Amino acid sequence: MANTLQSKKRARQGEARAAVNKARRSRIRTYLRKVEEALASGDQAAAAEALRGAQPELMRGVTKGVMHKNTASRKMSRLAARVKALGA
Template structure:
């Protein structure tokens, strides 16, 4: 358990950051799930629209430090190729 005032404050900050990051990660996963569902339905227009909405959300996660840049790029690339394959 945190003893010094500084470590107590750090623990509070960590809790807050954890909650915010968890929310951001959840939001990103929701966008990715929408793309997956659109791909599964076979509707290319809906899948392309969902991907277009998911891309900035994923990259926002990169700037906020929730997701690594290469991970986000890889996910976008793989989803884009799957959407393209629907045509």
């Protein structure tokens, strides 16, 4: 348990950051789910549009420290490949 004023404040700040990060991560997952649903429906135009919406959210998550850069790049690459394959 935090005893000093400084450690109590840091504990409060940590809880606040965790809440922000949780919301941001949830938002990213929602955008990714939209892409997955569009892919499942077989509509390439909708999937491409959803992918264009998801890309900035993923990269924002990287800049905010919610996810690693390579993780976001890997997800984008795999989704883009699936959208492209849908058209072929």
